[in-house]
Amino acid sequence: MNKLAVEVHGLRKKFGEQIVLDGIDLAVEEGKIFALLGPNGAGKTTFINILSTLITPDAGTVRVSGYDIVRNKEEVKSSISLTGQFAAVDEMLTAEENLRMMGRLSGLSRKESRLRADELIKHFDLTNAVRKRVKAYSGGMRRRLDLAVSLVVHRPILFLDEPTTGLDTRSRRTLWDMILQFKAKGVTVFLTTQYLEEADQLADTIAVISNGQIVAQGTPMEMKLRVGNEVVELRNEKDEIIQEIPTNGSIHEVKQIIEEVTSAMTESTRISIRRPSLDDVFLSLTSEKGRVS
Numbered sequence: 425m426n427k428l429a430v431e432v433h434g435l436r437k438k439f440g441e442q443i444v445l446d447g448i449d450l451a452v453e454e455g456k457i458f459a460l461l462g463p464n465g466a467g468k469t470t471f472i473n474i475l476s477t478l479i480t481p482d483a484g485t486v487r488v489s490g491y492d493i494v495r496n497k498e499e500v501k502s503s504i505s506l507t508g509q510f511a512a513v514d515e516m517l518t519a520e521e522n523l524r525m526m527g528r529l530s531g532l533s534r535k536e537s538r539l540r541a542d543e544l545i546k547h548f549d550l551t552n553a554v555r556k557r558v559k560a561y562s563g564g565m566r567r568r569l570d571l572a573v574s575l576v577v578h579r580p581i582l583f584l585d586e587p588t589t590g591l592d593t594r595s596r597r598t599l600w601d602m603i604l605q606f607k608a609k610g611v612t613v614f615l616t617t618q619y620l621e622e623a624d625q626l627a628d629t630i631a632v633i634s635n636g637q638i639v640a641q642g643t644p645m646e647m648k649l650r651v652g653n654e655v656v657e658l659r660n661e662k663d664e665i666i667q668e669i670p671t672n673g674s675i676h677e678v679k680q681i682i683e684e685v686t687s688a689m690t691e692s693t694r695i696s697i698r699r700p701s702l703d704d705v706f707l708s709l710t711s712e713k714g715r716v717s
């Protein structure tokens with residue numbers, strides 16, 4: 425196993441009487457993409473705010489890049505980049521000015537800041553807006569700039585809180601590509617999302633959080649297998665399911681199933697093989713009675 429970028433034991437956090445994180449344990453290996461998946465209000469932002477030292481936990485230990493988030497705050501902060509749901513940019517400046525300023529504040533030279541700003545403006549499709557003040561931006565442009573600002577400096581760990589919420593499909597794909605490029609450079613990415621497809625496309629490991637607890641954890645494939653194997657579906661001419669037969673999905677087994685059922689079927693019977701989707705997993709894990717937050 426690689427070194428751990430994030431290590432969490434027994435993490436708890438309450439706001440007043442409300443228990444938001446209720447004993448979380450998890451580990452993220454260096455260089456991997458980890459997705460924390462959960463419905464609204466499940467505690468994802470609270471979790472990421474604790475990992476990035478913005479909030480102090482009530483109990484448990486959390487190490488980021490090997491540093492304790494309570495005792496070694498400064499070391500943690502210099503190991504991470506954070507994109508929150510509402511990142512801070514100066515509304516009176518243009519995208520270019522914001523990006524260059526962030527570069528200078530983070531210790532890049534004037535030239536490096538300019539080059540980095542140009543690169544991010546291109547990547548995030550902000551070229552047309554480059555000389556407009558941020559206060560005149562649309563929601564989507566603003567969101568892309570927020571992300572670009574948090575990516576000015578390369579750090580070993582990147583925290584992204586719902587990075588693609590509010591983005592159109594094209595910007596979302598651009599961001600996914602960038603996240604994969606970060607991974608290729610050895611960066612660890614810890615993201616939260618409500619989008620199953622996003623977790624499925626990007627993550628090496630997914631953890632589902634519900635009611636303040638991690639209710640399942642594994643690779644996207646392991647998560648799908650939790651809800652069972654593939655299913656052979658037989659439908660009649662009205663597209664109604666007439667039979668569902670579980671299978672391991674191998675050609676051999678599917679052929680055997682077809683041979684067994686063929687004689688009982690009519691000319692109009694249709695066959696399809698369905699994989700369990702992450703939607704099936706998510707719903708089965710978060711809709712258990714009393715667990716939905």
Ligand SMILES: Nc1ncnc2c1ncn2[C@@H]1O[C@H](COP(=O)(O)OP(=O)(O)OP(=O)(O)O)[C@@H](O)[C@H]1O
Pocket residue numbers: 439444462463464465466467468469470471618
């Ligand atoms: N500072 C705070 N004071 C009181 N309650 C809070 C505070 N921050 C979060 N909460 C509550 O904690 C719960 C979890 O919130 P959190 O923002 O962590 O969830 P989330 O999974 O990120 O949801 P979303 O996807 O809606 O952002 C919510 O019920 C929220 O109202």
